[in-house]
Amino acid sequence: MDKLVITRPDDWHLHLRDDALLASVLPYTCARFSRAVVMPNLDPPITTVAQAAEYRQRILAARPAGSSFTPLMTLYLTDDTSAGEIRKAAAAEFVVGVKYYPAGATTLSAAGVTAIEKVYPALDAMQAADVPLLVHGEATDPTVDVFDRERAFIDQALAPLAQKFPQLRIVFEHITTADAVEFVLAARRGIAATITPQHILLNRNALFAQGLQPHHYCLPVLKRERHRRRVLEAATGGSERFFLGTDSAPHATADKQSACGCAGIFSAHAAIELYAEAFAEAGRLDRLEPFASHHGADFYRLPRNQENITLTKNPWTVSRTLKFGQHDLTPFRAGAEVAWRLEGNDD
Ligand code: DOR
Ligand code: ZN
Secondary structure, three states: OOEEEEEOOOEEEEOOOOHHHHHHHHHHHHHHOOEEEEOOOOOOOOOOHHHHHHHHHHHHHHOOOOOOOEEEEEEEOOOOOOHHHHHHHHHOOOEEEEEEOEOOOOOOOOOOEOOHHHHHHHHHHHHHHOOOEEEOOOOOOOOOOHHHHHHHHHHHHHHHHHHHOOOOOEEEOOOOOHHHHHHHHHOOOOEEEEEOOHHHHOOHHHHOOOOOOHHHOOOOOOOOHHHHHHHHHHHHOOOOOEEEOOOEOOOOHHHHOOOOOOOOOOOHHHHHHHHHHHHHHOOOHHHHHHHHHHHHHHHOOOOOOOOEEEEEEEEEEOOOOEEEOOEEEOOOOOOOEEEEEEOOOOO
């Protein structure tokens, strides 16, 4: 199969940044996706519905002419998030969820949750109003091995949380391990997971291939081959619990190629094409459409998109750098080939 027509997909986990940086990266997402769930980890974070409304307007204003792309907003959960703010979020149609960063787990997570008990009132309100919780699922105890932090989080935090709030809908974001796949498959109703392109295309060897590779560093960090294979199986396996979320997370090249490089992989410029590659490798291109265009919309109880996109097997070479405000960024596959092409993308 060299040509694939699918319903236009949505990106259920995306970092867009703000201002000039936003203007640089947004067109790549608009060209591919109809909607995206926008992460709230700005500096300062988006913690209120009023801030989310303003950020949403900036995103709408930054769209290329003619784009009908719809940003779906999230709030950043903090120790101080009130039940009242959650009720406002539930009433605001453009807010689709609340993001839970354990404090210190990742980029701009310092304002995150320091102890889960502190957010029980907010979680109660979310459960009552049916607002989904989007979870960065990594333990923050620095003594836990970095490759074991997802598994540790499942046992110590996520499983008890899912039990304590039995009606709360939860998205386990950017899963990277077989442990996470098994957890999601065996979990109660209302639990789903997003999967990134890098975690189904690469294993942790990619971090050290012929030298340290900062552009393959993201959080959760890439895992060993056994995990990559299991996560790919989950993505291509047909379960409605798994759906597309790129976690495309742009950083200036200089901030990644530094003595303390930032976590984040930018994939928005080739996102659906990269997933097509992974699904083709698995011999399951037929499962790309439900994963990319159906399961997420169904979970968030939004209509599926009406339009189609066309992908062809027609390799193209990714630029070595892309503009990022006043800076530049190094995209995923920089200077190398992507096997699938989006019709209308003449890069
Ligand atoms: O690699 C990552 N980058 N993981 C995250 O959780 C945050 C993201 C970012 O915002 O750069
Ligand atoms: Zn993210």
